[in-house]
Amino acid sequence: MNPELIDQLGSQLGVNGLPYVVPIHPNLVHMTLGLFIVAIGFDIVGTFFVLEKPLFRFLAIPAARSNFFDVGWYNMVAAAIVTFFTVGAGFYEILLATPDQNVKSAWGLRAMDTMIWHGVGGVLLLTLIVGMTVWRGFQRFIWRKEMSRQVQWSYLAAGLFIFGIMFAHGTLGAQLASEFGVHITADRLLQTGKSLYNLQENL
Amino acid sequence: MLEYLPPLNDHNLPYPDTIHPIVVHFVIAMVLFAVVCDAIGYFTRNTRLYEVSWWNLFFATISIFIAIIFGQVEAGLAEPYAGVASTLNLHTLIGWSLSGIITAITGWRYVLRVRDPKKLPLSFLGAGVLLTGIVLFQVYLGDLLVWVYGLHTVPVVEALREASLK
Numbered sequence: 570m571n572p573e574l575i576d577q578l579g580s581q582l583g584v585n586g587l588p589y590v591v592p593i594h595p596n597l598v599h600m601t602l603g604l605f606i607v608a609i610g611f612d613i614v615g616t617f618f619v620l621e622k623p624l625f626r627f628l629a630i631p632a633a634r635s636n637f638f639d640v641g642w643y644n645m646v647a648a649a650i651v652t653f654f655t656v657g658a659g660f661y662e663i664l665l666a667t668p669d670q671n672v673k674s675a676w677g678l679r680a681m682d683t684m685i686w687h688g689v690g691g692v693l694l695l696t697l698i699v700g701m702t703v704w705r706g707f708q709r710f711i712w713r714k715e716m717s718r719q720v721q722w723s724y725l726a727a728g729l730f731i732f733g734i735m736f737a738h739g740t741l742g743a744q745l746a747s748e749f750g751v752h753i754t755a756d757r758l759l760q761t762g763k764s765l766y767n768l769q770e771n772l
Numbered sequence: 773m774l775e776y777l778p779p780l781n782d783h784n785l786p787y788p789d790t791i792h793p794i795v796v797h798f799v800i801a802m803v804l805f806a807v808v809c810d811a812i813g814y815f816t817r818n819t820r821l822y823e824v825s826w827w828n829l830f831f832a833t834i835s836i837f838i839a840i841i842f843g844q845v846e847a848g849l850a851e852p853y854a855g856v857a858s859t860l861n862l863h864t865l866i867g868w869s870l871s872g873i874i875t876a877i878t879g880w881r882y883v884l885r886v887r888d889p890k891k892l893p894l895s896f897l898g899a900g901v902l903l904t905g906i907v908l909f910q911v912y913l914g915d916l917l918v919w920v921y922g923l924h925t926v927p928v929v930e931a932l933r934e935a936s937l938k
Binding site for chain 1: 925
């Protein structure tokens with residue numbers, strides 16, 4: 570975003586370009602990714618239960634197949650809910666971003682390309698996660714209600730495919746922070762020609 | 773010996789990006805969601821959520837040790853400048869403590885679950901609330917290391933390398 574436009578918010582913003590000390594979006598990302606990946610992971614565990622059964626018996630951990638599918642379902646629902654907030658916070662913070670304009674990322678992209686791809690990717694992922702949740706619901710409550718394997722192979726494959734998108738998308742987000750220095754107090758001090766030793770007084 | 777390791781990049785890492793913040797997804801999200809599931813399960817008497825909580829805790833327990841391994845590697849390469857060391861030390865101390873705390877709570881849960889998977893004492897919910905507090909504080913410290921001090925970010929690594937050459 571244009572720095573002069575951001576200046577309209579004036580003194581509300583700190584050195585990191587935000588009205589608070591650490592960004593919110595990356596924290597919600599922990600929830601989105603953790604919940605989604607573990608949801609698919611436990612559906613995979615449930616699907617291959619026959620193979621793991623001896624291991625759980627060996628460890629003396631009682632395990633029922635249907636419980637793994639419960640984890641797959643509830644974690645996916647939670648991922649879908651929390652991701653609205655992840656994307657919302659992400660757009661707020663990207664509006665206030667003033668990345669280093671002269672940097673090219675490890676993927677050869679400049680700041681604006683990286684921000685646009687990360688923004689579009691966020692909406693795409695939200696759509697996919699909500700879609701997966703609805704698909705999972707149909708399998709759980711209608712199509713496969715009476716089946717011992719609650720998920721379709723195609724659902725698991727779609728999940729693994731989305732892992733791939735998440736990896737690329739997450740790397741773009743990480744580059745916005747660790748290469749372009751978006752919303753990082755120390756990086757923004759350096760960008761304005763100040764020393765890291767001024768950091769304490771700028772907190 | 774050192775020449776067998778990959779050279780450090782502009783993040784001061786032997787691999788492209790930090791891994792610790794990725795692994796901690798599975799500790800933060802799983803612990804917090806386990807506590808939420810226990811609370812909802814307790815008040816709605818939906819005991820199925822107790823199983824969801826248990827398996828999330830189980831996964832968090834495995835994950836935290838992997839998170840600590842990468843955390844130690846990346847802390848060792850972080851070159852904490854000026855005031856960063858105290859925050860990094862506290863984050864390290866609480867991180868190791870959390871490995872014990874989460875393992876103990878998961879162990880406690882294992883015993884409770886073997887005895888009766890449909891029953892959960894209020895004291896366990898209390899432990900969950902306490903654990904949530906510690907985890908959130910630990911996340912905040914980690915946030916400071918990345919988002920305030922910029923450890924392993926290119927501009928900071930570059931500035932520190934230039935400073936050490938002077």
